[in-house]
Amino acid sequence: MASSYDQYREDMLGRANVADTPELIAYYKRLQALGTGALWTVANKIEPWEPVSSSVPMLWRYQDLRDDVLRALDLVTPEQAGRRVVYLENEGRSDVVAAVGWLYSGLQVMAPGECASSHRHSASALRFIMEGQGAFTNVDGHKMTLGANDFVLTPNGTWHEHGVSEDGTVCIWQDGLDIPLMNALEANFYEVHPDLNQAVSFPVDDSTATWAAAGLRPAGQSWSKRYSPLLKYEWAPTYDALTRFAKVTDGSPFDGVMMDYINPISGGPVMMTIGASMQLLRPGEHTKAHRQTGSFVYQCAKGAGYSVINGRRFDWRERDIFVVPAWMYHEHANASQTDDACLFAFHDLPVINALGLYREEAFGENGGHQPLIG
Secondary structure, eight states: OOOHHHHHHHHHSSSOSOOOOHHHHHHHHHHHHTTOOOGGGTHHHHSOSSOOOSOOOEEEOHHHHHHHHHHHHHHOOHHHHSSOEEEOOOTTOTTTTOSBTTBEEEEEEEOTTOBOOOEEESSOEEEEEEEOSOEEEEETTEEEEEOTTOEEEEOTTOOEEEEEOTTSOOEEEEEEEOHHHHHHTTOOOEEEOTTSSOOOOSOTTHHHHHHOSTTOOOTTOOOOSSSOSOOEEOHHHHHHHHHHHHTTOOOBTTTBEEEEOOOTTTSSOSSSSOEEEEEEEOTTOBOOOEEESSOEEEEEEESEEEEEETTEEEEEETTOEEEEOTTOOEEEEEOOSSSOEEEEEEESHHHHHHTTOOOEEESSSSOOOOOOOO
């Protein structure tokens, strides 16, 4: 038998337990004409019992997208398009052009010798290199050369431009930004550099040479900006760190062996509004299910496997992208019995944590696997 509290929750779903009458309907119309409304008609919609994401779990297979991304090379130039990008649109977030929650994602393609104009904006941004050789990014005069699975920052307010060297190959990378969040806050600005391109003011790859050494900080060097001074996180040392850590830990029951990309000065997230991580799933590993406040965009960096999100199975392999909306149960599995799999993710947890909103919950009493739907 349901408790009185359970019955109360059931009665309150959608709107308060107030039956419409001719008098109330006339009253609601009068309030609407005044630009007002009765709270009890929308109370549970605007203050739900728990988070109800309008985003839906989705997976974009790279093999399905690649030809169309490359086709953009023949259709528009970087000068015409500004940024030659095919964006990922969540079925439930098309109104704000988001991949999930308040996070944007897209696939950008550039040919050898191309360089997009330098610009800056309020949105924080990242790049995760998917394929090609010779890609580079210049952030406030710090030029970085980029290879597959490298992760690079273009923090909000920084001048930045991207390109591919003359002797490189066609390059594709994932862009991740918090554009929807900036627009929701009505705080978004965008500006093109007055010279269209910016000078390289520091030795190439000085960011990694200065700040990438684990456990070491250059004597006499200071950094006062609110984002990481390490603007490029290379794949090789990231994967090496994961495999070494895997030898001495059982890992998380929900995420396997996971490491966060951090600001080496503060130990916190790489940017104020976007965080990122890389996780390793051992051969045959199948994590338990849990859910979190916060939205996540995943990209398979190595191997193949599947994730179960709110009871639906999504099979992924290298370069595929999928999303986990806020407060949806999810678990991950490595399909191989002999090799590991790695998942890169970026998320909005820095915002969630800063506002004191983080919550996490295991599926079942001690965590388990979700029954599949369909």
